[in-house]
Amino acid sequence: MKDFIIKEFKQIFRDYRSMVILFGIPIAQVLLFGFALTMDLNDVHFAVLDKSKDEYSKKIVDKINSSDYFILDQNLNSESEITKIFEKGIVKEVIVFESNFTENFIKKGTANLQIIADASDPNTANMLVNYTKAIVDNFQQTIVTENSLKGIVIPQIEFKYNSELKSVFMFVPGIITIILMLVSAMMTSISIAREKELGTMEILLVSPIKPIQIIVGKVLPYVLLSFINFMVILILSFWVFGMPMDGNMFLLLVEAVLYIVMSLALGIFISTVSNSQQTAMLLSMFALLLPTILLSGFIFPIENMPQILQILSNIMPSKWFIIIVKSIMLKQGSFIDVWKETLILISFTVFFIVLSIKKFKIRL
Template sequence: MKYLFNWLVKQKEANNMKQFYQFIVKEFYHIFRDRKTLFILLGMPMVQIIIFGFALTNEVKNARFAIVNQSSDEISTKLIQQIDASRYFELYAETKDPQSIEALFKKGSVKIALVIPPDFETSLANQNKGSLQIIADASDPNVATTLTNYLSVIVQNFREDLYPNQAIPYTIKVDTRMMYNPQLKGAYNFVPGVMAMVLLLVCTMMTALTVVREKELGNMEILLVSPINPIKIILAKAVPYLLLSIINITTILLLSYYVLEVPINGSLILLYAESILFILVSLGLGLLISAATDSQQSAMFISLIVMFLPTVMFSGFIFPIENMPLPLQVVSNIIPAKWFFIIVKSVMIKGGGILLVWKETLVLIIMMTLFFGLAIKKFKIRLA
């Protein structure tokens, strides 16, 4: 009798797992039938990583500049060639008349100009010093500041290469080192941010919509009275988006590495593990939203508006959190994307291990437990 009872229990568990698997397969069929949903899941991450990596960047490249060369000597010619060889500048005009520069700025033809005085080479040879003037279009102060800094560094490097062994009095040499991102590429900052934003929005929005859609169609009541545990039904709807999100992670990392040339300095296994943890946080949040709403419009509104704006503003990948007022800094702590953004930068860019991100990992684990707990509780209430 005891063996018969154990056999019946095992058969019941096997049937439950089989039903759970069938629900997962059913959800995959729903996703693959809806091409718009499939595009959102797999196409949007690729589009966003390309846009953010190439278009939305804080770098300034190929800025057109003008030269007022009143010296026309060998040294000034070498300096112009070195500036033009940089990927940040593109020579647009060279003239000896300073008055012609204003017209170029007014037309928007150039962003910056360098004025070389007539006695430039003579001053360098006889007095160990030379003067240059940089004129920038400050209608966009950020671009003007960036280009001025770029040009100043190029001129400084040129002077050092010109007289490498000569000690120049009253000259302070500044040795600048850019750690983790020597070329100051914007993609190093945007890739982690895009990963956080895409995974949060896709997982949260699609999970919320798929559950609410069942409610609107009247299928949820049928599913809830089926023999399988209602919690397993909800989890079965989340599993396909977990697997598709892992594909998105792989796509983003491949594009980042091979197209945007962003290195993966840390452990790839740790990066995937942290990404899966963040996906689970997002799925739990999506289930919680679906439990609190009864229409796809409401779920879409909460997922896009309520989650998108805080993710962009408080995750730290566009606006520095340190520059915000203290109350907003406190608010940023409840945004899951903030913690995942820190983790990805620490592991992917800085090459750190779990000891460097254990606090952020713990925060995400707490959020995942909280979201799934509240979502399950909400669904249990709806069953009553």
């Protein structure tokens, strides 16, 4: 067993490609997502068609304009100008106030405001609208408290745990999840498939060594390496992006180890059904990585998915891990807040370990 682990480490460290996958890609991904791909909005040009030009409408415009996200491009005078200005391409959003905006708000309790966004880039448009809504909601809340007006429904502001709306905070848990999955599942499945390809697996099977010994020998080095990886990403996100680290770090580490073990078991399961490194690679890419990215809520919010995909997302172990990480890192959650998700992860882990040991053939 000891020999097995030593051998495994030597092989990992001698293969520069696996070293790149292990450490290079995670770091590159964190930086990439952190800097280049931030979906944060900065200085987006917007225009206003203010039909009332009264106190509240002006205040709202000022508020939007003074945020970091928006710059007031110009005031419009008629509705016909809206299409024209969109066509120029600089202005991404137009806000239209109805006439008598303030009066309606105070007297009727409802005032109408229209947000028109350039949806040629739907993600950005969606975000613009959300940001604007948040600012308007925020404004509405202040007015309501200041004037102690009652009976108006105050909508919940959605950016409660990430009040600066920094997308990097949303991405880091996702990146951690993806990378641990990638490194753990893909690397183990490839390394077992390689033994099959080279024929060394034949010799190991013919020897008295037990399947469980082969599995543990394969898995242990990667548990350690994945854990180091996890630490690197955490430290990186703390130093470079100022990710908050106020949550229960010990709990986070324990959860991470749990998730790593789950991914490794999954990797071994993949290797039992693939005979070559290529198959193992393709399987982990398409059967594992893509669904993880698409269905875990990492990029596309689960709430916005069609019903069937929402149900499907429940069998993505990564979904639960993302919830756990977000809860601990952003909400300072404790074990009581994540025990359900932890339990689900544990069940996944047990399921895949049992499955891979059962499936691991003692013969060819």
